[in-house]
Amino acid sequence: MAETRLIQGRYQLLDIIGRGGMGEVWRARDASLGRLVAVKCLKPIGPQHDASYLRVLRERFRREAQVAASLQHRGVTVVHDFGEYDGILYLVMELLEGRNLSQLLDDSQPHPLPVADTVEIAAQVSAALAYTHRQGVVHRDLKPANIMRLTDGTVKICDFGIARLGDDIGLTSRLTGTGVAMGTPHYMSPEQISGGVVDHRSDLYSLGCVLYELATGAPPFDHEDAWAVLVGHRDTPPEPLRSHRPELPPSFADVVLDLLAKDPGERPDDAAALASRITRGREPGAHTLQAADRNAAPDGTGIGIGAPAASGDGGQSPGVGAPLAGGQPRLPGWARHMTTGSKATGSGALPLEAVDRSAGLTGSWTGPLASPPQAAPSVEAKRPTPSPGLLDRLAIRHHAGLSFARLGRWEEAGEVHRAVAAEREQALGPDHPDTLASRYEIAFTLGRLGRPADALREYAQVAGGRERVLGPDHPDTLAARQETAYVLGQLGRHLEAHQVYVTVLAIRERVIGTDHPDTLRCRHNLAFNLSRLGRLDESYRMAYEVAAARGRVLGALHPDTLVTRYEVAYALGQLGRWDEALRTYREVATAREQALGADHPDTLASRYEVGISLGRLGRSQEALALYRELAADRTRVHGGADPETLRARHGLGVNLGRLGRWEEALAEARDVCAVRERVLGHDHPDTLVSRREVAVCLGWLDRWPDALTAYHQVATARARVLGDDHPDTLASRNDEAQCLERLGRNEEAVAVYRQAAALHRAQTPRDD
Template identity: 75%
Template structure:
């Protein structure tokens, strides 16, 4: 294809970045959205094929491409678009800035990767496979070239569905009539070799081969004879990893060897079990290559080269391998290429641009950093940079597990050391400060997070410029934490400024621009500008549907916000319709039990109650309580939120004894789990008072209302809308007890506070 090729009048092919048996990968420009993408052009279907055959292949391509596009996970390459142009099938994917694992090993001179990096890769790939296997999608061709580590440390699996496409369309080597399309034999499971049933456990075996190689420097059966490799997978136990690399943690060796079990039923049940095992070992401090705080140990010696693999596999006589394996070559493994098959002229790089190593924890040691005096700072030793990068990755892994306090400690340590060896304005130092701020935000320390974000934003503006995406990201996060602090007017101004910069530099429909507009819409609702919030959220939802697709998670998040704004405007029927549509789309994309699906159903229950359809709401909440108890546990905040909705609707149906019992139970658990002054706990305590009042127990209700009012005043301030609402509840209770003078005085105080208070965010408990 010529460099000037324009596909579908939209994707301008710029330069070739990969070539393999199935076609080519190009860096391209999406002329409609003004962004760079990766376009995978599959081999053209020539006229020698029958038309009926081509129709079947096109339909199969559409089906598989839709499956790949529906996968929405941090650890999976995003598919933006697909189609056919002049007989060439193409997939449009996100352009990744990083290295695949084959390239990482090659750059490391075939030495194994650092232990913390190996563990982090195992954890991230396991999490991505756990998600895809829940969607009943099996990769079938997992290998180092299909696993990318991008510049911020994220690990992504590429080419989901491509192996099946290649099999059906004839792009991979079909070696016999058995119907098996072969990949590189170094990563094939025994059941693939024998032509047996292949399910998610085959992916686990292939992952075990990948981890074995990046941990030791060579795949488990490292021979140039393909026959010997296949026999090894089928009949020979792999050499224990620690015999090749003694410093590997024993527990991690056990995990990899379990993945490499010959029989599928002897492997872990699923990838989620793999992730849980790694998490337990981390928590117990039993992954010797990673300290308890997630950091890598200091090494006095560099990582040693893996010992040469002994060709210890004895070939069975007579051979029992399937006939299609005869005369095959080894293909390209991560550690090099067997002599029987030379590498292709353009090595495949698995949908990526060049590795820049500029930001987000990946340092280019060749890049000098100016010191505070204006002179060139001498470059630190590469092993120091590698250790800091590994610790940065460990911090990201802890964050992915929700261990925010530990992640914050790791990032603070890395930030301090990077500032010492690289300087305060080096992009890597600023990336660490950004992560410190993120953990502080998640730990409920927005004031501290704001200070860190501000420093990261100022530094990035000096080093990268005011319009750089990293600078804008830091500024946008300052707006978010301003919102956490209740400073919504300041947040609004920052969001508006960042939005203007993003629209100018990226375009109105760029995903980052749309994310900023979404945040601005959310903030408008907290300012009480509900109509403005609704209109902006509606426009963002329409734009995201056009750019990303109607069922993309980001589109559904904004449509969810549209439903919320409609509810706050009292347009409950429209809100209910919106939530039903969002829930149905999330069932298709994420599954019926996914937390986001359940959240949309919860909001639909609120709408039903507001529309007077409490019997329907009650049944919905009963089902939600059951599902969330099973999936998240009885004490999870989301489970308790569903139980709270159940109690509210029992009251609306006049079943006040049951409603009071439910509210008391939920309140007691929330006190224990969340604390006595948590907003959700106070909402439950208020619901207890409501039940007491309806049962005529006004004296008891007054005591509870007063406790809630005092707690809200103490936590939120006397003039906060929720505190004022509680004082009104107290006054109403006094009226019911015949204490009108006290009630009227309390009403007067509330009215005065409402007239004189400083503007606050409108609080809408969800």
């Protein structure tokens, strides 16, 4: 683009005024009309994508650009033209003279904006949102960098209709390993975080976050860690504005807090009512409040859209780690480029034919949609372009599947994702990123349902498809390969898992650095897998290093840091250093209670491991008391049939046995086994663990024939589910052989031992 400096023979590019994750913004001259404009050029959509994907992307861009061009309001940036040139999607907009609100905040540091200015901005943005919401358009990424204040005082909202393309082009950063793209953390509504229904009220919540920052100098949930920000939006009431800045008008402070209601139904009804409320709430002496803010920096002037800035979509975001008052960065650098990935869409049905396609446009579509290829189309090219309505419905159903997963309803989640994947494959093709995203979630549910072999096949196909479409180094490709390694570990194929982890880790370190959270997650998994390979010292050292790095990058109380410290404790236990393991587990439990609460599942899981450590140290009476309390807490919080409640009860039974109370232990084991079989299934790993515990109790009670029956059932089930050569299957065969010896059936015992030994040798790598 920079080489030609001319688009469609009409727009002469003069100089870059902004650059960010989605592309560049140029100051340009419209040769036809002799005026200066701003041209936003999205990143190339080159040949790495399949034909159907590119058609959908171009159609979505065309639809979003037409919606943006149809918006005609003083408070919305005017879109003049759009199209594609040399593989680059571009949008032509009015050139604005002024500063975005993020820049104004930076200019005014260490003070917030003057009160009168903040109230005036609030009134103008509310009026603009009232107009766009009446048109059925929701912005979905309202933040200071997307709101401009011009030199004449006019306030305009930018980036309606195009920022959502960042997700389609594959530019969206991910906060977690779940495959859910997360948005700009400081301004996201709770429903955006949870994947719920997003409508015009989400814009109002984001506006509340923006106004809170303008009025106080910091967003309502101002933490360096994106996870803590999201938890704040979801769970924590914001502090009253006047506790930070007493001179704020009470009526205005109340408006902002109402906008920040967690429940959309508790926010103001619409932006029009909000604008009226702000206007009515202006106090006669508002201008005199500027005297209290006389230390604030005056507004700067400069080029509007895309005024020089270090990051963001098209250069409208503040620089990475831009400081707040006190010099603290808003987020670590790795989180600053997050975008929601789905911006301006209709809050209601806005049929495409209802849009005035000529409004604000100086020409027709100039990209490939106007020029069909001359050659005979391929089979893939014959696929009809799916309607936007179909894609939206599938996206809603995809989120419904994710919601089922968050509730632990894995069967229902799997059914939803399988149905959506089938429709997406038919509409978009097997290698389209949306189809692969659905198949990734299918694999995830299969893993949670105890079907690792099926999950492995699905992950392998997703990884292959993503490598073809996105490339081997793309984060989504690496995520699928990393999950492939995880299920290989579940299947006992730890050497293969190790090789995949090592390969993925090398790419992550090269592409995103050693301290990036995704790199640290991969190293964490590698440490876990090393312990399963028996390389315990290496596992401990790596886990210890990752815990230290996560503490440095994410904070000592971040869940990921505590997960790795939990793994450090596990490695210590495997090394027989149970005193240290007990101390570490207790520290993790205390930290999790502080960060997450006493009843959080992770806190309760740490208490469970404290019990394991106490038992290993021969302190079974303490372990028994702990498990009684834990089982009661689990029952209270999650119910008696919850898998983790049953795990606590299993620990209770084990320690009854260690204290020689075998009849009580047998009764507990049988009861837990029966509930697990009913809830989890006959062949679930937890059910088989309980059935083995029944066999152990029977043996100690000298009821060896019954014990043999139980041991044989466990071994047969594990062979069926995991394979004959899985370590758990081999361990069960050894249990069975020992029981045969107890019954004096030595020849049968020797045969079982030999069979297990042969399978073990076959899976053990040779040193050649």
